[in-house]
Amino acid sequence: xxxLGLGHAKVILFGEHAAVHGEPALAAALGLTTRVVHxxxxxxxxVVILPWDHLRVSPDDGTPLGQALAHILRVVxxxxxxxxxxxxxxxxxxxxxxxxGSSAAWAVAVAQQLCALADPHAxxxxxxxxxxxxxxxxxxxxGNPSGVDHTTSAMGGILRFQKNRPLQPLDLPPIPLIVAQVxxxxxxxxxxxxxQRLLHAHPAAVQPLLTSLGALTLAAQDLLSVPPPAAPDxxxxxxxxxxxxxxxxxLGVSTPKLDAASHAxxxxxxxxxxxxxxxxxxxxxxxxxxxxxxxxxxxxxGIGARPALYxxxxxxRHDLAL
Ligand code: PMV
Numbered sequence: 001x002x003x004l005g006l007g008h009a010k011v012i013l014f015g016e017h018a019a020v021h022g023e024p025a026l027a028a029a030l031g032l033t034t035r036v037v038h039x040x041x042x043x044x045x046x047v048v049i050l051p052w053d054h055l056r057v058s059p060d061d062g063t064p065l066g067q068a069l070a071h072i073l074r075v076v077x078x079x080x081x082x083x084x085x086x087x088x089x090x091x092x093x094x095x096x097x098x099x100x101g102s103s104a105a106w107a108v109a110v111a112q113q114l115c116a117l118a119d120p121h122a123x124x125x126x127x128x129x130x131x132x133x134x135x136x137x138x139x140x141x142x143g144n145p146s147g148v149d150h151t152t153s154a155m156g157g158i159l160r161f162q163k164n165r166p167l168q169p170l171d172l173p174p175i176p177l178i179v180a181q182v183x184x185x186x187x188x189x190x191x192x193x194x195x196q197r198l199l200h201a202h203p204a205a206v207q208p209l210l211t212s213l214g215a216l217t218l219a220a221q222d223l224l225s226v227p228p229p230a231a232p233d234x235x236x237x238x239x240x241x242x243x244x245x246x247x248x249x250x251l252g253v254s255t256p257k258l259d260a261a262s263h264a265x266x267x268x269x270x271x272x273x274x275x276x277x278x279x280x281x282x283x284x285x286x287x288x289x290x291x292x293x294x295x296x297x298x299x300x301x302g303i304g305a306r307p308a309l310y311x312x313x314x315x316x317r318h319d320l321a322l
Contacts, residue, residue, distance in 0.1 A: 007150075012025060025217055028314045034102070034109045059073055071136035101153055112154075179276075180305035239272055269288060297310060
């Protein structure tokens with residue numbers, strides 16, 4: 001049986017926190033993936049995750065991953081037909097618990113594989129079923145997910161999201177990006193509530209910050225929208241990232257370590273750097289050229305960022321050399 005499930009990690013490039021208040025934001029799929037590497041007949045459907053000490057996940061094992069697998073199986077069975085029981089072996093290079101959408105990528109990879117098994121002669125990959133199955137899986141981990149993680153994970157590329165509007169895939173080129181986990185991530189709900197409190201206490205001062213983050217999203221989209229063969233102006237895009245980091249810091253969602261890591265990346269030659277996602281810890285991103293990347297990674301590792309990875313943001317499956 002052909003292994004073909006693959007889910008991307010994601011980062012928010014611009015617009016985090018402002019998105020909660022109706023501003024546009026950009027999410028990008030990373031070259032870091034979770035992918036199916038082997039599929040074999042089995043007595044019962046289960047998933048084996050190689051880099052997690054060959055962890056075995058079964059729908060009835062009582063773990064959150066097991067429950068998530070049960071939901072994926074249920075949605076695929078209801079919407080298509082029950083797939084034959086298989087053991088799906090996964091490999092991954094996405095760090096978990098870093099705000100990079102590892103659970104969404106897991107769900108997308110498994111759902112794609114099970115859809116292909118349930119309907120082996122399909123002419124297209126059943127995108128709505130894959131998204132519905134991944135959504136059911138994400139509800140086990142995130143309660144009421146926005147859908148950004150699993151949609152970006154499944155579709156790849158760069159997507160624009162804005163409250164009460166459908167997620168919009170953009171036809172934009174991938175950009176080189178360093179993603180570094182600076183410290184453990186904070187609870188997204190707590191960080192969102194902090195910004196909400198600040199907005200409530202000082203609306204005249206805080207609303208313009210949120211509007212500014214939305215404007216940075218639009219400016220970034222403009223900079224990325226250059227027709228090929230022209231390449232996006234990375235130094236200009238980096239400058240927007242620096243501004244976004246400063247505004248997010250003003251909203252109270254940065255930390256001394258995220259500030260230090262962004263500063264270190266810029267000092268080592270990055271075009272720009274910012275925190276990504278909810279903040280309060282977690283990851284930062286830095287934009288750079290191939291030549292600058294090793295020096296920046298070295299600087300980030302030197303201040304304790306682990307992992308610090310150089311990848312592409314905005315990739316689609318066909319961009320990856322698999
Ligand atoms: O850290 P993440 O990837 O869950 O991103 C959270 C993004 C926020 O804007 C802070 C919250 C949201 O729901 O948009």
